[in-house]
Amino acid sequence: MEGLPGKLSGWLQQGADVAMGWLASPAAWSQFALLALAYVAARVLAGRMSPVILRVLTPKEGMAGMLATARRFALLFLPLLLPLVAYGLTAAGEGVTRAAFGSGEVIAFGKRVFLFLAARALVGEVLTDGFLKLLGRYVLIPVAALYALGVLDEITVRLDAMVVELGNIRFSVLALIRGVIAGALLFWLGAWSNRQSAGYIKAQPALRPATRELAVKAAEIAIFGAAFLMLMSIMGIDLTAVAVLGGALGVGIGLGLQQIAANFVSGIILLIEGQTTVGDYVELDGGERGTIVRMTARACVLETFDGRWIVVPNEHFITTRVVNYSDQGSANRYEALFSVSYETDINLVPEIIERAVAALPFVLSAPDGPDCELKGFGESAVDFAVEYWVAGIDDGKNKYGSPVLFAVWNALKAAGIEMPYPHRVVEIRGGTVG
Incomplete structure (x- = not known):
């Protein structure tokens, strides 16, 4: 870290020397002119293309379905049209410039700047999710800025050379940063996918409530399990280490987490059998009674008639007697x-x-x-x-x-029928009352 101010000073000096060289070069001025021409042409093309794209992609009022959803989603990216058209024109101009003059550093720099502007438009005008906007503001835009300045490759090489060791696991700082970013994206995508799959499964009337709950939990485990394995692969961590961790976790379950494991397995059995499900009114041997309002991997939540919630471990539904009144219209x-x-x-x-x-x-x-x-x-x-x-x-x-x-x-x-109350006859012996 001691050499960081010196490196920054060197980069600034290098940038100043490049800028001065461009200002003194006629070829550079011609490339600046091409950049300006590309930007003007991009504005004209984007202005003509935007109404056409808007008319083609806008679905009719009341239109629903996957196609309409896809068209509405594509319209969100319309603000990227101008910088991306400018980027494409500049890329074509770079090939012509290098073929004609043998150099194209200025126009290549302009191409990267247009890509940076596209990243800014994406974060500022397209993304609406708070987490994605935060990630774009503090990750995507800085990376695009470093790429535009032409120093991204050098910084990447330096970060890749810095190694961090944790026991038998070794990975570079670049892999760590890449893993944090990829992990955040993967688990955000996993949470989004889980919500979508849960909504789709719960909307299927042909499935029993218990089957729907089991399918939702299975989809959740599969989605986040795949996200975890992908993250390990992206970070370059050997999956044999994960196997060792899984073995240690298994020992921990065997020694200290028997009840958690038993409740989890009992929850799966309850969901598969479907004899007890959400909406049933049940009474357990322990005296707990109420309507099942939620079934989780660990416990069932009963709601009593006075609004109280009772959390009952799933194991109790398997190992004790349960009276199910099944308030489903029976x-x-x-x-x-x-x-x-x-x-x-x-x-x-x-x-x-x-x-x-x-x-x-x-x-x-x-x-x-x-x-x-x-x-x-x-x-x-x-x-x-x-x-x-x-x-x-x-x-x-x-x-x-x-x-x-x-x-x-x-x-x-x-009907004149009497409902009696108890009568007692008292007999007093051994004397008179005086």
Whole structure:
């Protein structure tokens, strides 16, 4: 680093000497004239071509599909037309100049400047993503500027000669910089591809929800795995080192990450089997109950009727008993208990209760209508239960039990049937009360 100011001074002096040489050379002045002519011609051509391109590529209003999307995407690059046309004309002029005069340094410099202007237009007018604009502003434009000045090759050689060692891995500073830039681009592209693939997979109605989740996770692993391997190749890292790292990771999983591995494998089993999926209302042996709102590689998220989220490891769905009420429009049976007095003609009770419960709008007649059954004879009342079917579950949000009990109460009151309460007889012995 001590020689950096000297190198910069040398480059500046070299640039000044080249500029002075161009100013004193008639051939250089002719090349400057060709550059100006190329720029004017490029402006004229771009001005004539832009309306035609705009008319051809602009899709009709309301037009959709891949072709329309591709045409709209191509229109984004219209600001690059002028510098790229100027670059093409200058490249053609460079060949003519070198053939006629044996030199073309000035026009070659102008060609690189037009490429630099194209890079600026790309970053300033085309790119809209914040990350890509940041990468273009601090990577693409500086690299294009160094290329325009003609010092990019020399800087590249010097960076390639500087070697960094990390254990058995050796790579140059140039490879490190290239890896950081390529890694940023690859993982941004991977994230974008993952979002697109996830949106496409989730939009397929023919796939079960569990299959869609499994396909999304498989696509995510494949995309980022490919990005990682490509990054290793770009940085020049021997993949045998990655194999060693994978072996060490496997030992770590075997020693300390058993639960994480078990939950991950359990999550894959859940997604493949599809017996439990997003939208199901489940109850576990541990008492957790709620609607599954999310399934991840490690756990399932249950939402209770009061809005709380419970995170349950996937392993619990495999190793313990799970009651799946499957709130997907399926019918479920419930039971409401009640009692009547011993003075009641109990033969009349089933018909009265079944008729009252069947009148409720949410009670189904299939697979079976309300069924009132005698349960037993208690200490002070005769015990009954009415069974009924509903399309859904009684999870706190949908409350079926309370309206049924109200219907039972009202029906019994309307029929003059008493619902008793416990009576106790107290006998006092051994004296008189005075």
